[in-house]
Amino acid sequence: MSNKTRIVAFSGSLRKDSYNTAAIRVAMEMAPENCDIELLDIGTLPLYNQELDGDKAPQAVLQLAEKVMAADAILFSTPEYNYSVPGVLKNAIDWLSRQKPQPFAGKPAAIMSSSISLFGGARAQYHLRQIMVSLDVHFVNKPEVMIAGAHDKFDDQGRLADPTSRDFIGKLITSLITLTHTLKPSETTHE
Numbered sequence: 001m002s003n004k005t006r007i008v009a010f011s012g013s014l015r016k017d018s019y020n021t022a023a024i025r026v027a028m029e030m031a032p033e034n035c036d037i038e039l040l041d042i043g044t045l046p047l048y049n050q051e052l053d054g055d056k057a058p059q060a061v062l063q064l065a066e067k068v069m070a071a072d073a074i075l076f077s078t079p080e081y082n083y084s085v086p087g088v089l090k091n092a093i094d095w096l097s098r099q100k101p102q103p104f105a106g107k108p109a110a111i112m113s114s115s116i117s118l119f120g121g122a123r124a125q126y127h128l129r130q131i132m133v134s135l136d137v138h139f140v141n142k143p144e145v146m147i148a149g150a151h152d153k154f155d156d157q158g159r160l161a162d163p164t165s166r167d168f169i170g171k172l173i174t175s176l177i178t179l180t181h182t183l184k185p186s187e188t189t190h191e
Helices: 019-030 059-070 087-097 122-133 163-183
Strands: 005-011 035-039 073-077 108-114 145-147
Touching: 005 019, 005 059, 005 163, 019 035, 019 073, 019 108, 019 145, 019 163, 035 163, 059 087, 073 163, 087 122, 108 122, 108 163, 145 163
Parallel strands: 005 035, 005 073, 073 108, 108 145
Antiparallel strands: none
16 A cells, blocks of 8 residues: 555636646646645635634535645645736635634645746745745745746647646656655655
């Protein structure tokens, strides 16, 4: 029996042909056998409403919180909207950050971004780091994966054709697994 590192993934884009969701699929393909990556659905969450915190939280929020709690690590892939993270991703983070226990606390995480811009989503990544540090998330620092000019690097079927970007995604997943085992060496694997 082999042990698995469980990673949950958040895409900051709900678009059917999202480059960021496609990048998560690449991470899933490139993950080693001892790692499972699950893409979470954040598109069904209502807008955050503080009056619905705690026991009143929608079932979709509670289910998402359970998945994050059960995971060993988190992978984010986000576009950049107006120099920051998309509202849909921030909304999911806001809902989850209010749950007890707070499911992000102490988790290792990695960020990647895909954008048609020349910056590749860098500003969104920096904002996401600021948001998540306040929730006690520990980030992989290197490599930084920012896929600039994504419309030229993904083909019509959403496959990432750029070998350099694929290589960086593979290295990012390896770094995330290493960080996960470093932070919680005796608790990070599930049979």
